[in-house]
Amino acid sequence: MAEAFDGKVVLITGGGTGIGAATAARLAGEGARVVVTGRRRAPLDEVAAATGALAVPGDSSVDADARAVVDRTLAEFGRLDVLVVNAGGHGMSAVADTTDEDWRRSLDGNLNSAFVMCRAALPALVEARGNIVVMSSVAGLFAGPEVAGYTVGKHALIGLTRSMARDYGPRGVRVNAICPGWVRTPMSDQEMADFAAAADLPDRESGYAAVTADLPLRRAAEPGEIAAVCRFLASDEASFITGAVLVADGGGHAVDLPTVPIGRAM
Template sequence: MAQSGRVVVVTGGGTGIGAAIARRYADEGAHVVVVGRRPEPLARVQQSAGAHPIVADAADGAAAAAVVAEVLARFGRIDVLVANAGGHGFAPVGETDDAAWEAALRANLTTAFVMAREALAALTEAKGQIVVVSSLAGLFAGPSVAGYTVGKHALIGLTRSLARDYGRAGVRVNAVCPGWVQTPMADEEMDEFAAHAGLASRDAAYAAVTADVPLRRPAQPAEIAAVVRFLGSSESSYITGAVIVADGGSHIVDVPTIAFDRAGM
């Protein structure tokens, strides 16, 4: 199989995009390690994909170092790090206190920084890849998501810095920016949006938020996993420092012209 014998570490690997990434690599024969703070979701991915779970906070330096040590002791190498952990930061600046700000940056940025730092020696030895999962919020600003937006923007800077400094050592680093993806976290947001907007269902909410997306639908986690797998493989051997947008075309839409489209012009 295409990824047979490779060792892949996925942070935030228990649910949503992270779990889909774990399954994609496992299906191709890789040894997959899923890292997260909650044991129950990791156990489910272990059962469904055969992944090795490690309960740890990826933003904690000692915990991240211990993750790397455990992976090396068990598998002997690290070929791919997928920095997927994230969350927090869903408020505007004026409603974000110091604790919430720190939590947002810790979840969305520090997790990737710390895990990359601790895994770099092993990745250099393997001439491996880092794939950073940012977001469309890493390129644009949505309403009332200041901490999340800043953290996801910063991930792109981290991607470019790592690619610039470690390309000479054979390590490639790229970022993926998904748009709406139908995950448990997004489902919760859709339920809240549906209730607020008076929509009949979660599906109606997804339809509303993707009405101006060229593909007119959210992504499935497996579709984002396919992009991550490409970047974390030899098939992307001359790509580094890139930001790959997987958003159904959202980023190409000229917002001021949406009114023309709705008017049938």
């Protein structure tokens, strides 16, 4: 298992922190040659120093940047086997409170970054008969409060996943999506700190406890746990899986919401 990705080249967007950084570490540890990209150079360099990955800064929602990252990957390694589109964020308001600028920023961060990078990478992935892992969210299946842009973007990623699976499966490319729930990333840590302050809870950990209280597993995921799901879908072990949406949310999607008060009483 230590060399499951030996000889494979993996490109990860949003690779500087959280799930992206954990996925870089996991796949590099199994023999992959990893390229991490994102808009901020400093965290990419930290991941590169820790994992041996190649750091290539860029904005995945910008066509020229996406193509430059793919070109650099091909120039360095000669091929591309796996694309993990993990960049995301933004879109934290209800529709009536969302400006045009906020809406565009949300779609750029959550949807366009995936579409543009996939478009740039697909010729190389077709040549390698590779695969794509799209990082959506449980927000791609359900709607949280006042997160319209994020919810729409993450829902659309599932449609993008299925469309690419349908179109490029005949050409040897698999495409699958992951829908994580709460994961202990820097973005979630900040959300939990803000939530705790607004709800008059003592600290960030109390925030995490509150939002996971009704999950069967009663906790948030660690980034490495989602990286393990990504590793499976990207590996040859998932060779007959495409167009799938794998939910990793601690069991939240299995809960019947009207029965939550009953569960609390038992």
